[in-house]
Amino acid sequence: MNNPLIIAGKSYSSRLLVGTGKYKDFTETRAALDASGTEIVTVAIRRTNLGQNPNEPSLLDAVPPSKFTYLPNTAGCYSADDAVRTLRLARELLDGHSLVKLEVLGDPQSLYPNVIETIAAARILVAEGFQVMVYTSDDPIVAKQLEDIGCVAIMPLASLIGSGMGILNPWNLQLIMDRVSVPVIVDAGVGTASDAAIAMELGCAGVLMNTAIAGAQNPVLMASAMKKATEAGREAFLAGRMPKKLYSASPSSPTAGIIASVRN
Amino acid sequence: MITVHINGAARPLADACSIAALIAELGYTGKRIATERNGDIVPRSQYAAQILNDGDKLEIVVAVGGG
Numbered sequence: 001m002n003n004p005l006i007i008a009g010k011s012y013s014s015r016l017l018v019g020t021g022k023y024k025d026f027t028e029t030r031a032a033l034d035a036s037g038t039e040i041v042t043v044a045i046r047r048t049n050l051g052q053n054p055n056e057p058s059l060l061d062a063v064p065p066s067k068f069t070y071l072p073n074t075a076g077c078y079s080a081d082d083a084v085r086t087l088r089l090a091r092e093l094l095d096g097h098s099l100v101k102l103e104v105l106g107d108p109q110s111l112y113p114n115v116i117e118t119i120a121a122a123r124i125l126v127a128e129g130f131q132v133m134v135y136t137s138d139d140p141i142v143a144k145q146l147e148d149i150g151c152v153a154i155m156p157l158a159s160l161i162g163s164g165m166g167i168l169n170p171w172n173l174q175l176i177m178d179r180v181s182v183p184v185i186v187d188a189g190v191g192t193a194s195d196a197a198i199a200m201e202l203g204c205a206g207v208l209m210n211t212a213i214a215g216a217q218n219p220v221l222m223a224s225a226m227k228k229a230t231e232a233g234r235e236a237f238l239a240g241r242m243p244k245k246l247y248s249a250s251p252s253s254p255t256a257g258i259i260a261s262v263r264n
Numbered sequence: 265m266i267t268v269h270i271n272g273a274a275r276p277l278a279d280a281c282s283i284a285a286l287i288a289e290l291g292y293t294g295k296r297i298a299t300e301r302n303g304d305i306v307p308r309s310q311y312a313a314q315i316l317n318d319g320d321k322l323e324i325v326v327a328v329g330g331g
Binding site: 019021022023026029042043044045046047048050054055058059060070072073085086089090092093162214 | 270300
């Protein structure tokens, strides 16, 4: 019943995508990823720390690319050029791996996407053979343009990155899903389990989060909650919710056969 | 003596060496890294063949935790 998530022709049984940033250490990162049941994890590409011990533990040891599908991101990039260069480095780093998360940010306060630079970068990356999952605003017109360029998943924000504000505009997410046929994955803004469930109940193909798990008091327990919420929301979507009836109650128990009152 | 810029920092080199030699000096041989030279990717297979020039700008990156 719960059909798999298919991105760029590859099938995934988990619809929860998890970021690997902001954990206490790699042990906690791995424990949270395992508890979340995720199969796709985002990673950042950063300069090596020259002068530091080159033998210190590496993310790739704690989160082996043989067990998880890596989704290298372009977090921190403010231009199409920087984003493209970052992902070319990622592809070299990961032996030709082409599934990537493109994000081009507008300013450091809001981390809101710069859609003009995002579109420019998407064109170049698709032409170079990358499979681009793209972080974008919840603008349905831009989402459709990104799909037309050839992006393999559209990932609108639910609210600002790291804000935990939840899904602020479910109507726009719906407008995007009405227009786009590739997977629509809510990326950014989820704060707690109910937010993930709401995204999935709306019909989103998946949810991507980092801070909601890493920033919880108990990240591993929250990862488990997110797994359940994502699954519950997906099942509720597939089940088809009952229609809402404003100001019109309807009893759940039979209306006939109620015992008689003994008072006059 | 030449100077190259690695991850934004100037580094004098006694001689024009290969990228492979520089990577060995930095302790990165065999590590999961990727290298860009003056804006272009240097495939690992070319580390030994590419000789650094004065003023080259190198970026050497790794994968780290991120969302």
